[in-house]
Amino acid sequence: MTMYAALLRGINVSGHKKVPMAELRTLLTELGHGDVRTHLQSGNAVFSSASDDENALAAELERAIEKRFGFPVPCLVRDGAYLEAVAAACPFPATELEGRQLHITYYGQPVDAERFAGIDPAAFLPEEFRLGDRALYLYAPDGLGRSRLAEALSRPSLTKGVIATSRNWNTVVKLVEMTAPTGTADDGART
Template identity: 35%
Template sequence: MKTYIALLRGINVSGQKKIPMAELRELLSKIGLKNVQTYIQSGNVIFQSSENDKEKLELKIHNTIKSHFGFEVPILVLLPQELKQIFNDSPFSEEEKMKSYFMMLYSKANTDLVNEVSKLSYPNEYFEITDKCVYFYCSVGYGKAKCSNNFFERKLKVTATARNYKTMVKLLSLSAELLP
């Protein structure tokens, strides 16, 4: 059994795409995922599976949610060590990191688009784009930022899902508890 982390994009935001976490845990357990846990309402799932193909797991979770709830939800499945690598690769200082956001990319963005977006600059906002993540820090707070997950999705033409520092730390902690 391997431990995985599934990140669901855009659920339970402003009353849109409502998925109760207890119902999601039960649903995912019924399709064969083991030790299913969720963290907060924003679509963070930790589970175990004997399946080695992350894309198959993404599709299985996606199709289950679509058939049960009736809407599409992009799913990103990562191994704990992949999430830890993304977390550790943050370019920010420890103080900045605690106020930063990790926008995990579902696919690698086109290099030309990355270069184009990397030239953009906004006061009090700093970001770095890698193959797997946009690291983002805004000294005045995410709610006042020009850049957002949607901004980077539009500019890079990829699907992404954002998590803050605290959520990343908790996901790493919860997934470590399930590791053999």
């Protein structure tokens, strides 16, 4: 069995697309997954599965959510080893920063530097970004809500045709812990 994280995009924001975490845990269990847990209310779930196909797991979850809740929710599914590798590859000094200052945007497919060629990095300093494997690392010293670079990176022309969802560093670390083979971290939300 492999531990996975499901990253749901755009739920429970300003009262829109409400997906209660208890119902998400129930849904994942009904789909046959084990060790189901959630983290926060923003669409983070972990589960175990015998499947080795992240895309199939994401598609299955998207269909089930739309059937249960009546609206589409883009989902990414990544295994624990991948999440750990992405966190370990962070080009910024994560241990020296507050969790709100560092974010990872996970993408549904690889994105190349060409997509972001129109962004002048010097215009946004001290904010910075770096590309990784199906991920973008964003350093925003004043947090995401005040980040001009985050706004620029989320323009429809840059995100067209790809699923993208961001998590702050605290959530990144928590999901790595929750999908670790020992599964030691737990927020108490388990089915």
